[in-house]
Amino acid sequence: MTRFLATRAGIWTGFAAAALVLFGAAPLLLSGFRLGLFAQFLCYAIVAVGIGLAWGRGGMLTLGQGVFFGMGAYLMAMHMKMADAEFRNGPGSVPDFMELAGIRELPAYWAPFSSPAFTIAAILIVPTAFAVLLGFAVFKRRVKGAYFAILSQALAGAFAILLIGQQSMGGFNGLSRFRYFFGYNLDDPVNQQMLYFIAAGVLLVVVAVALQLRRSRYGELLVAVRDAEERVRFLGYDAANIKVVAYATAALFASVAGAIFVPVVGIISPASIGIVPSIMFILGVAIGGRASLVGPVVGALAVAAAQTALSEQFPSAWTYAQGLLFIVVIALLPGGIASIAAATKRFRKEPATAEATA
Amino acid sequence: MSTTALTCKNIEVDFDGFKAVNGVDLTLDRGEVHFLIGPNGAGKTTLVDAITGLARYTGSVTKDTAGKGAVELRGKKVHHIARAGIGRTFQTATVFENLTVAQNLDIAAGAGRSPWTLLRRRAHLPANVTAVIEQIGLHEHADTPAGILAHGQKQWLEIGMLLVGDADVLLLDEPIAGMGADERETTGRLLHDIAATRAVAVVEHDMDFMRAFASRVTVLHAGTVLAAGTVDDVSNDPRVQEVYLGTTHTESDMEPADAATA
Numbered sequence: 277m278t279r280f281l282a283t284r285a286g287i288w289t290g291f292a293a294a295a296l297v298l299f300g301a302a303p304l305l306l307s308g309f310r311l312g313l314f315a316q317f318l319c320y321a322i323v324a325v326g327i328g329l330a331w332g333r334g335g336m337l338t339l340g341q342g343v344f345f346g347m348g349a350y351l352m353a354m355h356m357k358m359a360d361a362e363f364r365n366g367p368g369s370v371p372d373f374m375e376l377a378g379i380r381e382l383p384a385y386w387a388p389f390s391s392p393a394f395t396i397a398a399i400l401i402v403p404t405a406f407a408v409l410l411g412f413a414v415f416k417r418r419v420k421g422a423y424f425a426i427l428s429q430a431l432a433g434a435f436a437i438l439l440i441g442q443q444s445m446g447g448f449n450g451l452s453r454f455r456y457f458f459g460y461n462l463d464d465p466v467n468q469q470m471l472y473f474i475a476a477g478v479l480l481v482v483v484a485v486a487l488q489l490r491r492s493r494y495g496e497l498l499v500a501v502r503d504a505e506e507r508v509r510f511l512g513y514d515a516a517n518i519k520v521v522a523y524a525t526a527a528l529f530a531s532v533a534g535a536i537f538v539p540v541v542g543i544i545s546p547a548s549i550g551i552v553p554s555i556m557f558i559l560g561v562a563i564g565g566r567a568s569l570v571g572p573v574v575g576a577l578a579v580a581a582a583q584t585a586l587s588e589q590f591p592s593a594w595t596y597a598q599g600l601l602f603i604v605v606i607a608l609l610p611g612g613i614a615s616i617a618a619a620t621k622r623f624r625k626e627p628a629t630a631e632a633t634a
Numbered sequence: 635m636s637t638t639a640l641t642c643k644n645i646e647v648d649f650d651g652f653k654a655v656n657g658v659d660l661t662l663d664r665g666e667v668h669f670l671i672g673p674n675g676a677g678k679t680t681l682v683d684a685i686t687g688l689a690r691y692t693g694s695v696t697k698d699t700a701g702k703g704a705v706e707l708r709g710k711k712v713h714h715i716a717r718a719g720i721g722r723t724f725q726t727a728t729v730f731e732n733l734t735v736a737q738n739l740d741i742a743a744g745a746g747r748s749p750w751t752l753l754r755r756r757a758h759l760p761a762n763v764t765a766v767i768e769q770i771g772l773h774e775h776a777d778t779p780a781g782i783l784a785h786g787q788k789q790w791l792e793i794g795m796l797l798v799g800d801a802d803v804l805l806l807d808e809p810i811a812g813m814g815a816d817e818r819e820t821t822g823r824l825l826h827d828i829a830a831t832r833a834v835a836v837v838e839h840d841m842d843f844m845r846a847f848a849s850r851v852t853v854l855h856a857g858t859v860l861a862a863g864t865v866d867d868v869s870n871d872p873r874v875q876e877v878y879l880g881t882t883h884t885e886s887d888m889e890p891a892d893a894a895t896a
Contacts, residue, residue, distance in 0.1 A: 489753070492752060492754055493754065494752040496737050500738075503730050503731060503732055504730055507724075507730070510722055511716055511741065512717040513745055515713075
């Protein structure tokens with residue numbers, strides 16, 4: 277089956293099946309509330325695809341994807357707050373949370389976000405450009421491994437703390453109470469379903485982009501850099517450039533996911549983008565199987581669903597279950613859920629091959 | 635065809651006061667398999683590190699390319715030196731274990747590829763890759779992951795990676811370490827084969843291998859050139875015998891190399 281999925285026909289079949297589930301089965305079977313939750317999980321899955329690329333294929337343990345997720349989310353939230361304020365009090369008026377905080381003048385950096393086009397461009401460009409600059413600074417100096425992981429995690433922590441201190445960005449409470457998404461009323465169930473479809477569509481596009489990157493020569497080169505960076509450098513490549521591409525792509529995916537997350541969930545606060553959420557992103561990818569294409573998606577969805585289900589039943593048990601899950605996967609199944617098929621095959625074959633090679 | 639490909643002048647590598655390489659002159663000519671030998675700590679690998687941009691040094695390394703003249707390599711980045719046609723291998727064969735032999739070679743052949751080419755799938759293997767797979771004797775293993783190749787095959791693959799990358803100067807660090815007699819023989823013949831149009835330098839400990847395949851030998855000791863010449867010249871040099879066998883007193887060990895032998 278895995279062999280078939282690697283062929284052209286197999287890829288189309290896989291995408292068709294996924295589209296059927298996402299656009300056909302899920303909206304039919306799930307209630308509006310559950311579909312909204314599923315849309316939220318799909319946002320996590322979009323982040324996971326990027327992590328799968330940067331970490332699974334490129335070896336960069338991106339412990340701070342919350343930064344890029346948060347950038348996309350806050351940029352979108354700023355636009356939605358501006359649009360709401362304009363709808364209530366006319367152009368140039370101050371969003372409601374600023375009024376409560378006593379801010380009378382609209383800060384200058386908020387003004388351009390009344391434009392939808394500017395906002396979308398910012399969501400696509402700002403986090404990507406930031407990742408490119410950061411990537412060059414870090415990878416040109418050959419910072420890698422645990423040092424890179426710690427650096428990116430610290431960045432996520434710093435970003436959350438920075439936002440908590442900004443009253444004009446909602447501070448600790450973040451930005452919430454959105455009414456409109458590009459003119460569509462968010463209370464309308466039809467529009468909520470539309471948001472779900474956007475999340476599902478973006479996930480398919482992001483998986484397709486990741487697939488192309490994996491199958492391209494670039495994808496082979498990325499694996500080469502992950503496994504033997506020095507060798508690649510001594511073949512005449514600048515390894516930093518190769519890593520930056522994967523890192524920036526992962527940042528772009530996370531930013532888009534954050535931008536969709538805001539209208540779906542209706543709130544963004546520093547608590548959703550700091551160190552703990554960043555580790556949650558990694559956890560899903562590790563459990564699903566970081567080196568595979570679909571593994572991160574499955575892992576992210578599974579972890580998010582398990583978290584929701586368990587915290588509904590036993591509110592305090594989730595943290596323990598999460599830790600246990602992580603230990604079990606790392607100890608018994610380092611390749612994640614995606615490697616179960618290969619692992620069982622190996623397990624069955626072992627007695628036979630052991631004799632053959634002896 | 636014996637033109638000079640690489641000229642090193644007065645190379646000094648200083649590790650916090652310890653001179654690992656102390657004023658070495660070396661020329662590598664195309665058409666020769668040039669052996670660098672010497673006891674442990676003589677500075678052989680450090681010299682290769684310096685040439686390829688891994689270790690800082692003083693002095694000068696110039697690469698001569700027909701029609702292009704001499705280019706100074708000192709101070710250039712590792713990947714720029716590699717692009718200039720200097721290829722190296724490592725003491726432990728370093729190949730991309732999760733990729734197939736063909737993928738390994740395709741990557742090695744593609745340092746100049748455009749982003750557009752990189753972002754698409756490989757339609758077919760480049761001609762030079764198929765030729766080199768044949769030359770290094772791995773045509774039956776083109777689709778084998780490099781990680782499960784035999785030790786010797788990995789070494790050949792790594793040499794092949796330098797060939798498809800159009801390296802004009804090959805610096806090989808102990809290419810036959812851990813090989814059996816047959817594999818050594820094959821490797822020796824491969825080296826002579828590829829040295830026909832390129833300069834090949836081999837860092838090696840194995841004296842039998844050196845005697846069988848060296849066109850020229852440079853003996854390093856304590857960071858300096860102790861002797862240089864043909865295999866016979868070097869074997870008959872009393873100082874070389876002293877360093878290798880420790881026959882007489884050791885004061886002369888630190889003497890600078892005799893200019894006449896360089």
